[in-house]
Every structure is written in C-alpha cells, then in structure tokens.
Ligand code: ATP
C-alpha cells in the first residue's frame with residue numbers, strides 16, 4: 001500500500017483570499033524541488049495540506065528536502081491501512097512505541113461516512129488498545145499530548161500519521177515581488193538572502209567588486225553562496241559592479257574618517273538606479289545595527305539618504321551569534337569564512353566616523369565628479385545567471 005507524506009502550510013492559512021495563489025506557489029516549489037530527484041512521486045494539492053505520494057521513494061530523503069522549503073510548517077509520514085479497526089489500532093500502538101513519547105491523544109476524521117464506527121468510537125477503541133498494551137508507561141492527555149495520532153478514514157483506505165517534522169516556516173518563494181540584494185560574500189548577507197527568501201521574496205543580487213584589489217576568488221565565493229541559495233530560488237542573477245575607479249577617487253578626495261560612509265552612499269546611488277532598472281521595488285542588505293561604524297543609527301541615516309528605494313535589513317536586530325547559527329544551518333558559513341577580502345575591508349580606515357553628518361558628506365562629495373563615475377559603474381555592470389543543473393540538484 002502506498003505511503004505518503006502530509007505537508008502542512010505555514011503562515012499561509014492566515015492569508016484569506018490570497019490563499020489559492022499561495023498554495024499554487026508552494027505546490028510549484030515543492031514539485032520543482034522534488035520531481036527530478038524522485039520521479040515516482042505524485043502530488044495531491046488540497047486546501048490546507050499537500051499529499052506527497054511516495055510510490056516507493058524513500059520517506060527520509062524526501063522529508064529532508066521538504067523541511068527546508070519555505071512555506072511549510074510541518075510534514076508527517078502517513079501510513080496507509082486497511083479499513084479494519086484492529087489493524088488501525090495495531091499501527092497506532094507501533095507509532096506510539098516508536099515515538100518514545102509518554103502522553104498521547106487520538107484524533108479521528110471520518111471522511112467515509114459508511115465506516116461502521118463514529119470518530120469518537122474509533123478514538124476510544126484505539127486509545128484503549130494502546131493503554132491496555134502499554135499500561136503505566138503511557139497516558140492519554142487530551143489538552144497537551146506529546147504525540148497526536150491522527151486517523152483519517154477515507155473512501156479508499158485509512159491513513160494514519162503522528163510525528164511532526166518541523167518545516168522552515170515562512171512563505172513560499174515567489175509570492176512577493178523582487179528585491180535587489182547587496183551581496184558581499186561575508187557571513188551576514190547570505191543569511192539576509194535566506195531570510196528574504198523565507199518571506200517569499202525573490203532576489204536579484206548586486207555585488208561591488210574592486211579588482212585587482214579584491215581577488216577574483218571573491219566571485220567564486222559568491223557563486224558558491226548563490227548555489228546554496230539556488231535551493232530556494234532556482235535561478236538567481238548576480239550583477240557585478242566594477243567599483244575600483246570610483247573607490248579610488250573617494251580615497252583621493254575624502255578624509256579617511258568619512259571614506260566608508262561616502263563609499264556606502266555611492267553603493268546606494270548605484271543600487272537605486274539598478275533596482276529601478278531591474279524592477280525591484282526594494283533593496284536589501286545584511287546590515288545589523290551597531291555591528292561596525294557604518295551600521296550605527298547615524299550612519300544608517302546618512303547612507304540611506306542616497307537611496308531612492310526602501311531598504312530591508314532582515315538582520316537589523318540580530319546578534320552575530322544568531323546570524324552565524326543561521327549561516328551554519330543554510331550551509332553558507334564555511335564559504336563565507338574563506339579569507340578573500342571585500343572592497344570595504346580592503347580600503348578600511350582606522351578612524352571611521354560612527355556619527356556622520358549628511359551636510360558633511362555632501363561637502364566632501366562636491367570635491368569630485370562622482371555622478372559621472374556612478375554612471376560609468378552602472379553602464380559597466382556585468383550580469384551572470386546561476387541555476388542548479390539536475391546533477392547538482394541531486395547532491396543537495
Ligand atoms: P560580515 O559578515 O563580514 O559582516 P557583511 O557581508 O555583513 O559581512 P559588512 O561590511 O558588515 O559585510 O557589510 C554590511 C552589508 O553591506 C552587507 O551585509 C552587504 O549587504 C552590504 N555590502 C558590503 N559590501 C558589499 C559589496 N562589496 N557588495 C555588495 N554589498 C555589500
């Protein structure tokens with residue numbers, strides 16, 4: 001008989017009339033993530049859950065992928081059973097044993113009204129069977145059971161599931177429009193990417209490169225990070241900005257204490273133009289308040305002054321330790337700590353101001369024709385597209 005996985009949606013249920021498009025989006029993401037690797041799977045998309053019918057595919061392997069897909073609250077292994085109350089009770093007893101839990105509750109849904117016992121009778125019968133066989137070891141707890149055993153009596157068969165494997169939560173990628181993400185290759189920005197994706201937002205990434213001061217290995221590092229993110233978004237564009245000339249001009253004309261602020265203001269100007277061109281209504285970064293001089297509240301104000309789009313900062317209030325935990329979970333940490341320098345670190349100064357003033361920034365910026373240099377950067381942006389080949393997909 002055919003085993004299944006039942007997939008429960010995350011926050012989707014709260015979304016009222018948009019529910020249908022959310023379910024379609026999640027259904028598409030699930031089938032996209034699984035269908036090539038597990039060709040025998042079949043999918044049944046319902047209003048408040050999705051069935052993944054295993055057709056002989058391995059439960060654990062499929063489950064391990066499902067729990068990483070944004071928009072999924074939990075998944076459970078569903079065991080099919082004949083419509084025979086003794087067989088049902090036996091499967092539930094085994095489930096209880098395997099779970100190693102001590103309190104339980106049985107919840108039956110009788111879709112097939114011709115089944116001779118009412119839901120409540122099934123609940124009592126099964127619970128009694130478990131208690132009789134495991135007396136003193138387990139108890140029923142109606143209000144807060146450690147294990148909820150669900151019995152679904154359908155026309156074809158009875159389906160039983162218990163243990164819940166927690167999913168990633170959030171929203172399915174693609175239900176929101178796009179953000180232009182500032183991707184640096186450090187620890188933070190890939191984590192910010194993940195958190196944006198988990199809100200259902202699609203990403204295009206922009207990177208400011210300063211060759212030959214920054215090594216081409218930085219780009220390889222970014223490619224490796226993007227490959228990890230391709231699990232969530234099948235195809236990701238990376239826009240590489242040749243930033244060296246503008247950066248050198250900044251260091252020629254601006255006192256060292258203001259260099260990083262002005263540099264970031266230039267990044268914002270370029271990102272604004274590019275976001276407009278790429279139809280991204282917002283930009284996003286991996287900034288975390290107070291982490292470095294350029295991320296104090298005063299710096300944020302002075303830097304954001306040059307941005308014409310709203311900036312989303314998913315990590316704004318997270319500690320570095322929390323960020324590192326997520327980086328490890330999404331497997332970008334080891335890539336991020338490779339030692340190649342970013343354009344900000346290469347030119348970092350000893351005395352960056354933590355309290356820059358907009359009028360002072362403007363005074364320094366008036367010392368050189370940055371508008372022309374910004375335009376030159378934009379005109380020379382190189383775009384690369386990354387997606388997973390089927391083979392790479394299998395290795396995930
Ligand atoms: P780290 O883990 O070293 O803090 P980071 O990526 O957060 O890495 P920061 O210097 O803290 O680096 O930069 C803050 C944010 O600014 C980054 O998260 C990123 O969004 C953006 N940023 C910094 N440098 C670049 C760059 N070269 N290209 C694109 N975005 C950048």
Ligand code: MG
Nearest residue numbers: 188286287291
């Ligand atoms: Mg940082």
